Amino acid sequence: LQLQESGPGLVKPSETLSLTCTVSGGSISSSSYYWGWIRQPPGKGLEWIGSIYYTESTYYNPSLKSRVTISVDTSNNQFSLKLSSVTAADTAVYYCARHDNSGWPVQDVFDNWGRGTMVTVSS
Amino acid sequence: SSELTQDPAVSVALGQTVRITCQGDSLGSSYASWYQQKPGQAPLLVMFANNKRPSGIPDRLSGSSSRNTASLTITGAQAEDEADYYCNSRDSANNHVIFGGGTKLTVL
Numbered sequence: 001l002q003l004q005e006s007g008p009g010l011v012k013p014s015e016t017l018s019l020t021c022t023v024s025g026g027s028i029s030s031s032s033y034y035w036g037w038i039r040q041p042p043g044k045g046l047e048w049i050g051s052i053y054y055t056e057s058t059y060y061n062p063s064l065k066s067r068v069t070i071s072v073d074t075s076n077n078q079f080s081l082k083l084s085s086v087t088a089a090d091t092a093v094y095y096c097a098r099h100d101n102s103g104w105p106v107q108d109v110f111d112n113w114g115r116g117t118m119v120t121v122s123s
Numbered sequence: 124s125s126e127l128t129q130d131p132a133v134s135v136a137l138g139q140t141v142r143i144t145c146q147g148d149s150l151g152s153s154y155a156s157w158y159q160q161k162p163g164q165a166p167l168l169v170m171f172a173n174n175k176r177p178s179g180i181p182d183r184l185s186g187s188s189s190r191n192t193a194s195l196t197i198t199g200a201q202a203e204d205e206a207d208y209y210c211n212s213r214d215s216a217n218n219h220v221i222f223g224g225g226t227k228l229t230v231l
Binding site: 059103105111114 | 152153154156158164165166167168171172177209211212213215217218219220221222223224225
């Protein structure tokens with residue numbers, strides 16, 4: 001399984017950041033997995049943005065929920081991230097990953113990651 | 124909302140044993156996963172469901188959990204274990220994923 005992020009590396013403040021993750025070597029319509037976005041500002045830790053199931057069920061980080069939309073395109077085996085009204089604080093490496101949240105007790109396992117794409121917010 | 128707390132930095136002598144911990148209320152009701160991240164690379168899953176290793180992860184890495192603390196232990200640390208390590212779990216109050224702040228492991 002491979003995941004590859006793509007999208008602009010530079011976004012202007014107040015605009016919308018848009019990224020796509022292309023999944024190869026497996027189907028995004030697998031019944032076992034969600035598909036997630038995680039970001040990492042330079043020199044800082046990981047922050048989960050949100051995840052989507054192939055049925056378009058989503059859940060988001062409450063701190064970003066008002067600005068985030070994640071969608072899925074099963075025909076092209078892709079899922080996408082849109083983050084609106086960006087500021088310099090949104091500058092980060094953005095990763096897509098396969099997200100296993102099945103089983104009990106609850107767990108959230110990101111078991112396959114893309115290489116990440118750096119997005120800079122600057123005018 | 125819940126948080127996961129990790130020591131910012133830990134060091135270990137080559138060949139010795141080190142434990143990296145992750146504390147948080149969410150760990151009382153959900154499993155922890157652990158990720159290793161080397162400079163310029165994506166995170167790599169090294170432990171899930173508290174103590175299960177994915178295929179290809181050396182058995183010198185082990186995991187455990189007690190009450191609200193999850194631990195990742197490296198027995199016989201090697202130079203290639205030098206990395207940042209992150210834990211994550213579920214914040215049941217808000218139903219969202221949380222990550223610890225990360226621990227930078229230095230192998231001396």
